Amino acid sequence: MIDQFLGKLLWDKDILNQSMYYSLIGGGKRIRPVLALASAEVVGGDPEKILPAAVSLELIHTYSLIHDDLPAIDNDDYRRGRLSNHKVFGEANAILAGDALLTYAFELLADPGVGLPERQLRIIREVAVAAGKDGMVGGQVSDVAGEGKTLNLDQIEEIHKGKTGALLTASARLGGILAGGTEKQVKALTDYAKALGLAFQIKDDILDVVGNSEILGKPAGSDLRQGKATYVSLLGLEGAEHQLHDQILKAQSSLKPFNEGAIFLTELASFIQQRQH
């Protein structure tokens, strides 16, 4: 559903559209929109109805990857096994393609009919906060500022909460709120997504140590080489695996209010735990 929707959006033939599209169809796991659609479903809504809003989360995620890969930030030449955006389209176009993706995301969030207008406005505010200076961008700035410093577990958790946790949490809330979930249901989805986000990051750190570069689509061991503090460097591999397990259980037990309705979200957590890339 997500990839079909992305393909149907209007993409002109000019370099800007091509650059946006290149990174958007670059084989992401689509975790954020999937989380939004599944959250809409679990509160009894129709996932298809919120599709434009759900897809906007992938646009935001993609823009953040393009900008993070830039020479001035992480200077990564590869992403998901392909050349990063600026290596193909040049730095200027990569910066501007990221800007345009972020902007387009808000156009989709305001798409008529994805939810009651008041709920849509609430979601636009929540997504903006999650993606902005007190969320994703703020986490990225802290991450850049922390390079070469010795960080402790609390500090790296704080960075991850901003860099990845905030938008993942907003994704689950987007689905739950737009589809008319009760505040209790939205709270359960929030708890689920917070634990899932942490689990996601711990798994990332583990894969950097035990993963296969080819399956990862990026060189394994790069955290180690950069001297970056990770869950593995601070807790050891076994300690990190233990933490991962705890967070997955926490995520899954947050879903209790939904009973059997939450099979997909339960399995999504297991998928995060077992993923190889």
Next chain:
Amino acid sequence: MIDQFLGKLLWDKDILNQSMYYSLIGGGKRIRPVLALASAEVVGGDPEKILPAAVSLELIHTYSLIHDDLPAIDNDDYRRGRLSNHKVFGEANAILAGDALLTYAFELLADPGVGLPERQLRIIREVAVAAGKDGMVGGQVSDVAGEGKTLNLDQIEEIHKGKTGALLTASARLGGILAGGTEKQVKALTDYAKALGLAFQIKDDILDVVGNSEILGKPAGSDLRQGKATYVSLLGLEGAEHQLHDQILKAQSSLKPFNEGAIFLTELASFIQQRQH
């Protein structure tokens, strides 16, 4: 009103907030929010009520200046007589500060109570289109792509419509629509803003030739040195002055439906014509 509102927003002490704030309070003319507030007033609305939405336009404009000044794009070390953002905070922080300003803008556009929710959503879509790939960002990409090429008048007009025209037009429409103007009134404001935007650009080109670098806050004559096609290079100074005059008259005559109510907007057009920076 605008500067007061900007000062009251929550700015933390970290480098990201400081970087955002540095460019935001860097002495802009605030044309976009002024245009929005005056448009709200001319249709009989309360400008103060739409203030957060009007200020969002300044955040979007500011983010675009930060990104345009980057080494990979226009490589400008100065902006409004001060060092550009990346010269003070570094490239990584400048990219991320721009991202955070753009994101914050949409949080403000979704601020509860600036208008009826349906109208707010319409404005969010319009601003996103005006600022995005088919508007401001698209214009910037065309501008970068056109460097070193010989462009004709139609081509530079097309670039300007995207780079500056689209957001100026959206600013007037934002005020008119949020404040409940009729479609006829909104159409008049749209015509006004389109002519004003063109006039603004022609004046920019004229100032680059006849302006004083110190008053401009940037080196005069830079278009000439870069071999850029401008209204002056294509029409001559007199021809450009003539075009400027025509556009100002066009803007002012679009205001007829408002009678004496439009004194401020009429004078704003004269200010654009006469400005020295």
